[in-house]
Amino acid sequence: MAIQWFPGHMAKARRQVEEKLKQVDMVFELLDARLPLSSRNPMIDELVRRKPRVILLTKSDLADPEATRAWSEHFRANDIQVLPIDTLSGKGIKKITAVSQDLMKDKFEDMEKKGIRRRRIRAMVLGVPNVGKSALINRLAGRSAAKTGDRPGVTRSQQWIRVGNGLELLDTPGILWPKFEDRRVGLRLAVSGAIREDILPVEEVALFLLEYLASRYGSLLEERYKLKPTAESDPLALLEEVGSRRGCMRKGGELDLEKAAEVVLRDLRSGRIGRVSLELPEDWEQDEEEEAHESQGDDT
Ligand SMILES: Nc1nc2c(ncn2[C@@H]2O[C@H](COP(=O)(O)OP(=O)(O)O)[C@@H](O)[C@H]2O)c(=O)[nH]1
Ligand SMILES: [Mg+2]
Known part of the structure; x- marks a missing residue:
């Protein structure tokens, strides 16, 4: 498949994600509900490692509900928490904090036992371009909090956005790249609008x-x-x-x-x-x- 990310670009994206990961307790991995595996960065497991993770299936309003059920079961069978969301209408959004608290319960209880004062759960949003990261951050924040187009060279102080119920989010999402080795993966991404028209x-x-x-x-x-x-x-x-x-x-x-x-x-x-x-x-x-x-x- 003739679509390639520049190796330098990928290495930089990876470094940025690794840096941000150090600052968070858990990760929201955003996958497009219509093409969850095609919109998934294959290195994600290696990057996130054992950090608790919730898969959010975005744009579920556009996806076939039966397929979304099948995908939810698929990920749950692999022991990954999953939640379909529709950021435009807000469907599924409220459940995000509850699922996160549940996922982090043991770790935070352990911390308390060790005398570490209770703090908010820190999370970051991670996903390929166009999967709905900014839309989700803005929805959770209830305002235009997400910086779109993180330009290199622009330094600003890092921001935590409180999104209610003991959860806070890193304001800038982690951007990963999709992988196009398989022709069908590239075509599905193109159908969804995730890759530019001029590529295919x-x-x-x-x-x-x-x-x-x-x-x-x-x-x-x-x-x-x-x-x-x-x-x-x-x-x-x-x-x-x-x-x-x-x-x-x-x-x-x-x-x-x-x-x-x-x-x-x-x-x-x-x-x-x-x-x-x-x-x-x-x-x-x-x-x-x-x-x-x-x-x-x-x-x-
Ligand atoms: N139908 C639908 N569109 C969405 C949803 N979430 C995001 N979008 C749209 O998808 C496009 C990309 O979203 P954006 O948040 O900019 O993606 P990012 O590149 O991951 O930050 C925008 O046009 C959004 O309006 C959703 O849940 N449903
Ligand atoms: Mg964005």
């Missing part, structure tokens, strides 16, 4: 989306565009149909597929197509099995 051709992204929707959410395509897709539908034919129904034409009456692609992607990102998740835990199981085989092979 918009038509390729829309064709990937249409093929996926035809296989899993055919009825939504039917409702929105009056298409009658099957799992075998040719995605290009679907895109052409959307284009002609939506009047995506160039001068001279030629179909404008790029415009049609933009229509589909805009409709998906705004939720107009319906609630769609771009991956399920089972989509990753086969990969994991293959990896397990490979690493077994390494041992022998």
Whole structure:
């Protein structure tokens, strides 16, 4: 896959996250509810190590509720706390403090036994670009507290934002990078709007989306565009149909597929197509099995 982060950029992001991690008791790891593993930095475990962590599945208002349930179970089965949230409406937000207190209960009780005075739980928000970090910090703070676009070279005193019930947040989120080794991961990120339009051709992204929707959410395509897709539908034919129904034409009456692609992607990102998740835990199981085989092979 031709999308690369500059190694220097990654190293810097990593150093910044490591520095911030030292200052907190726990981490809120933000994953996009529609593509939790594709929007997850694969080095996160190594970075966060044993620090208590809650996964917040963001933009759950846009995700397929059944898929979100499956993902919640998936993470819980791996002993990770998980909470779906919708930052725009505030759904799930109130539970964040309760879950955090529960997670930190033992540590804080131990500290008290050792005579350390009770203080607020310190937490930080961590996630890839566009996953909803600033929106969450602002929502929790009840104001525009999150500094957007942390410019390098601008030093300011670090701020803790009290977000109620014995919890405080670092005002700047930890920004991680997604990983694009797998073509599908890059395409899912592009569909969600997490990576810039110029990185992957918009038509390729829309064709990937249409093929996926035809296989899993055919009825939504039917409702929105009056298409009658099957799992075998040719995605290009679907895109052409959307284009002609939506009047995506160039001068001279030629179909404008790029415009049609933009229509589909805009409709998906705004939720107009319906609630769609771009991956399920089972989509990753086969990969994991293959990896397990490979690493077994390494041992022998
Ligand atoms: N529908 C929906 N959009 C959200 C939600 N949270 C954030 N967004 C949108 O996602 C985009 C990126 O959010 P932002 O907080 O800037 O992401 P950051 O790069 O991680 O800080 C913005 O347009 C937000 O309005 C959510 O829960 N639901
Ligand atoms: Mg931000």
